[in-house]
Amino acid sequence: MPVLNIAMVGSDDLAREIAKPTDQRDVHTYVHKESGADGPRILSIIRPAKYPERLRPFLNALSAARVGIIEVQRIDATLGEALVAFASSGLTKGMAIINAPEGEWVDEEQAKMLFKQAGLADWTFAQGDGIELRTILYGFMDDIADELRANAEAPLVIPVDQYFNVKGIGLVAIGYVQSGTVHVHDELVLLPANGTGNAKSLQVMDDDVPAALAGDRVGLALRNAKEDHLGSGTLLVRPAVEDKKTNTSIPLAVIAHERSTIHLQRSP
Structure with missing residues (x-):
């Protein structure tokens, strides 16, 4: 089922109006599922609870998201930093909600x-209850439906943000499927360590599933993988394929970044 990941800078109260809380660690997640014309579809809000004190959870949220939400409670440096971060991440579609604290005002x-x-x-300035805000977000989802479908068919990339050993299961890695689809029993490469492993089982929203699509937050139980090959930021991809008999050549989905040049421009 299609998933729209939404990076949010704002309050827990606003997030709960839109979706149901599921995970309440450094990055709080909230999920709303409803039936659409083509089956169930999901809104998944990713809210870095300790931003601006901690930056890494915010960056993780931005890397997983396709659209954004900013609750504007005041005009200050934190708002400016968030705006630059969303724009730099290419999240040019999103929703702003002005919600000043009692006794204060935002122009x-x-x-x-x-x-x-x-x-x-191009961001939408919105107001209203959770139902109205969800309607706007599902509208965004409709706008990029073709992009979401294409992303699910792209080469597999899963950035890992958590990993640990579970008694009776073994090594587990957790992350958002950035692109592609992962299936149970898929062979995987762990970059940059170049380790290998096999997807013994998959979980999405605490349910065992045969496959996880782009946008899903997935837990992978890894067989024949070494824990020292995993770290925060490890990328899981499929192995390269070189088959001379069938003349098939499929490279890794990502390559090592050696050097690049960035050209900066002044904002309007």
Whole structure:
């Protein structure tokens, strides 16, 4: 089923209006599932609870997301940093909700100008209850439906953000499927260590599943993998294929980054 991952900077109260909380660690997650014309579809909100004190969970949320939510409670440096981060991550589709604390006020026109200057002019300024906000988010999902389908058919890439040993199961790695589809029994390569492993079993939302698609947060029980080949930021990909008999050549989904050049431009 299609999943729309949404990076959110905002309060727990607002997130709970939109979706049901599921995981409440450094990154809080909230899920809402409903039936659409083509079957069930899911909104998955990823909220770094300790942002701005801790940056890494925020960056993890941005890397997994396709759209964003920012709750504008005040105009300050934290808002500016968040705007730059969303824009730099290419999340040009999203929703802003102005919600100033009691006794305070936020100038909506000033907020819109800041979004525009950061490169987020296409974001929607919204208000209303959870039902209305979900409707907007499902509209975003419809807008990028072709992109989501294409991403599920792309080469497999899973960035790992947690890993641990479970008694009776073994080594488990957890992360969002960035692209592609992983199946039970798939052979995997663990980069950059170049280790190998096999997907013994998969779990999505605490349910055993035969496959996990792009957008899913998946737990993989790994067979024949070494724990020292895993780390925060490890990438799971399929092995390269070189078959001279069938003239088949499929490279790894990612390559080592050696050197690049970045050209900076002033914001509008």
